[in-house]
Amino acid sequence: MKLQLRFFASLREGLGLAEEGITAPAEVKTIADLRGYLIQRGDPWAEVLASGKVIRCALNQEMVKDTTSLVEGAEVAFFPPVTGG
Amino acid sequence: MQNDFIRIQEADFDLTTEVKALHKDDPRVGAVVTFVGTVRDMNDGSQVKGMTLEHYPGMTEKSLEEITTQARDRWDLYKTLVIHRVGPLSPEDQIVLVAVTSAHRGEAFAACEFIMDYLKTAAPFWKKEETSEGSRWVDARVTDDAAMARWKKN
Numbered sequence: 041m042k043l044q045l046r047f048f049a050s051l052r053e054g055l056g057l058a059e060e061g062i063t064a065p066a067e068v069k070t071i072a073d074l075r076g077y078l079i080q081r082g083d084p085w086a087e088v089l090a091s092g093k094v095i096r097c098a099l100n101q102e103m104v105k106d107t108t109s110l111v112e113g114a115e116v117a118f119f120p121p122v123t124g125g
Numbered sequence: 126m127q128n129d130f131i132r133i134q135e136a137d138f139d140l141t142t143e144v145k146a147l148h149k150d151d152p153r154v155g156a157v158v159t160f161v162g163t164v165r166d167m168n169d170g171s172q173v174k175g176m177t178l179e180h181y182p183g184m185t186e187k188s189l190e191e192i193t194t195q196a197r198d199r200w201d202l203y204k205t206l207v208i209h210r211v212g213p214l215s216p217e218d219q220i221v222l223v224a225v226t227s228a229h230r231g232e233a234f235a236a237c238e239f240i241m242d243y244l245k246t247a248a249p250f251w252k253k254e255e256t257s258e259g260s261r262w263v264d265a266r267v268t269d270d271a272a273m274a275r276w277k278k279n
Contacts, residue, residue: 049179049251050262094265101184103247117181117249121265124178124209124250125162125221125241 041068041112045078048119051095054088064110071097072106074116089118096121129197129205131189133180135212138222147204148226154203158233159224160241166216168263171256176263178211178220181249185209192243196225199239200232207240209250239276246273 045060052058068077075095078085089095097104098117110116130147140161148154166173193205206224214220223240227233252263 048181048249049253098181098184098249101181101187103188117184119181119249120251120262122246122249123252123263123265124180124248125245
């Protein structure tokens, strides 16, 4: 599945990456699967996306849960809890 | 006619100008409630020299539109305006403006507070502070989640 990944704020800095196009293997079906798949790449992914950290995720620019299914060609963003206002 | 206005900008804003424009030629309006958020010089015990605001272009606008739509579902509003600044800011600078017009104050007060509480927990903005100990990303506050949760009971 083709996905466009985006990272913001402390995640972007920790990874040294703002955006990346990937083709995820077939077993990556949900947001949680994708996070696990990225963690398996090792550091800095394993450290920045570590399962204990509170990370929000947006699918096609809408906030979603870990259990949400991915869709072909989606833009998937990972970021820390928001701090605007 | 457009009734909901959302602006993400680096430039400062003028409250008087924005309020005038929002209820100009609209004699139905009996209440204008505004909230202005500003940069404090102190956070979590550290002196704040300045901050930089990052956002997620595209999603920011979509999330603010959703917030405004939800406010309209709850209260009778005429117009709404949200201005949020991004980029470098200093203590005392204005960060955010929420303005709401309605026939009566009750609706306008409630909607303005709702929009602000929702924005704090759902709009993709992040603050990075420059403090005397170096720069750091601001942690989200539990009190903001609690402020948002109040509205879910209604």
